[in-house]
Amino acid sequence: MTLRQFLKTIGSCAALAVVVLVGMSITSPRGQAYGDNNGGKESEIRQGFAIAPVPLNLDGKNRALVGLGSYLVNAVADCNGCHNAGPGNNQFLPGGNPYFGQPKMINQATYLGGGRDFGPVVPGGSVHIVSRNLTPDKTGLPEGGHTFSEFVQIMRTGVDLDHLHPTCSATVTTNCLPPPFDGDLLQVMPWFADQNMTDHDLRAIYEYLGAIPCIAGPPAPDPRHNDCQ
């Protein structure tokens, strides 16, 4: 390498270093997004806490994940739009229905408790699709006691681990879904969109669902039964 080539190389290295340093100071204004586990999502975390419609139990929880989870559940994916007790607009309090032009007030008594009836998948079908209870049970685990790996499996594949509605066949003729619907898969639930979320986002949603208040589910022996104490 000649002296000239050498100086040129040093020069471009220095230029690169400047670009990298400037870039870092732009993407990380407070210099703390690097190396922490928040994925640089401080503003979403803050917003998540500001918009959570219920009191949150942060005992033993990762605060940043709960905040991000609230942001995803309440501002992005509108899980409560379906996982409320409907029909009707009971996801909102009287006087707080945005569809009536009123300032939004979420009904805490139905928040993510499930039970909304979407009717059968085909007219006259024998089984109704009903949203499930996503609140924690008495163990504190979200979604009626599901583990994180079960939750990820549900969100990524749409599998119905509770087998509430098998596919109709010659032997199964009631409480079943007519083909080509696949009774092993959740219907209405947009798992085919949610499946594209990052592991971090799914972890955050799970952490948040463990921090919201328990709502008792349908009474046993319903497999969707959820016990708060």
Ligand code: HEC
């Ligand atoms: C468009 C309506 C809709 C939206 C939006 C929705 N869900 Fe669902 N979800 C449902 C319905 C309906 C079921 C039950 C489907 C069935 O029985 O086939 C369900 C089922 C589930 C299940 C399975 C529960 C179990 O016990 O196995 C989970 C977990 C779930 N939803 C989580 C979520 C989360 C988290 C969000 C937001 C990120 C969300 N859902 C958004 C309608 C919805």
